[in-house]
Amino acid sequence: MYDGHQGAADLLVRRFGNYVRLTSEEDAAIRRTLAGPLRLAKARRDLIAEGARPRAAFLIASGWACQFKTLEDGRRQIVGFLLPGDITDLNKLVVNRMDHSIAAVTEVRYLEVSFDAFQRLAADHPRLSEVLWWQTLVSLSVQREWTANLGQRNALERLGSLLCELALRLRAVGLGGKERYDLPLTQTDLAEATGLTAVHVNRTLQQLRASGLISLSGKVLHIPNFAALQKASLYSADYLHRDRPGTWRGDAVAGATGPREDHSL
Structure with a gap:
């Protein structure tokens, strides 16, 4: 049986552990914060729509979701994917209306965690406050990378870079690896994320297959061969800032738990 709360807590602890080695007290505090009811969103249904008032941060426990913008004529641009262990933007605390929509790509189990709960967590545990800020900064870094992807890379590079990014993000929470992972996206999803047409995505996937990538x-x-796909896509993972645990001053805190992640490519 799927233990939603335990699974969600494990994912968030593992994600935070990518930034700092957590103490047992910090681990327990995170788990206490995730006390709300587990919710279910059917595939292709909105979790929250653009223009709605943000009511909480969403923590994805299972399944994939996406953040997107919709033009008046119905065209959609996916601006980010939310994977298990991801939290939606905490900066929604200071805005009155959503500037984008969030929808389930697959069936999604998620927790709604109040902004107040995250504020209390940060106030009681200053290192976790820094982790939350670091995660926000990484999120902005990802957006800059996506902008460069759309503006400068060709179709193969765009698609290859996205596939590389998803591999590394899933690996960070133990749900895949550089060599293999579940990819529930349709060609339309990939098109809306890369600024291509579905037909162009289909051709590019065939090109990637034919090249053995x-x-x-x-x-x-x-x-x-992850390195070969990375090279063909002109992809660098520096923007994910995965070297944080080895350099952060808080990494050697007494009582810290969990193994150090191997971030080598």
């Missing part, structure tokens, strides 16, 4: 079996993506 990827293979697809059902909804499972295989990357035989």
Whole structure:
């Protein structure tokens, strides 16, 4: 049976552990914060719509969601994917209306965690306040990378870079690896995330397959040689700032728990 609260807590603890080695007290405080009811969103349904008043931060416990903007004529641009362990922007605390929508790509289980709860967590545990800020800054860094992706890379580079990013983000929470992961996205999803047409995405996927850079079996993506896909896509993972645990002053706190992540490519 799926233990939603425990699973969500484990994911968030692991994600925070990518930034700093948590103490047992910090681990316990995070788990206490995730006390709300587990919610379910059907695939292709909105969790919250653009223009709505933000009511809480969403923590994805399972499934994939996306953040998107919709033009008046119905065209949609995906501006980010939310994977298990991701939290929606905490800066929504200071705005009155959502400037984008969030929708489930697959069936999604998620927790709504009040902004007050995160404020209390940060106030009671200053290192976690820094972690929350660091996560926000990484989120902004990802947005800059996506802008460069849309503005400068060709179709193969755009799609290859996105596949590399998803591999590393899933690996960070133990849900995949550089060589293989579940990819529930449709070609339309990929098109809306990369600024291409679905037809162009189809052709580019065929090109990636023909070059031996990827293979697809059902909804499972295989990357035989991650370094080769990275090179072909002109992809650098520096913007994910995955080296934080080895350099942060808080890393050697007494009582810290959990193994140090291997961030090598």
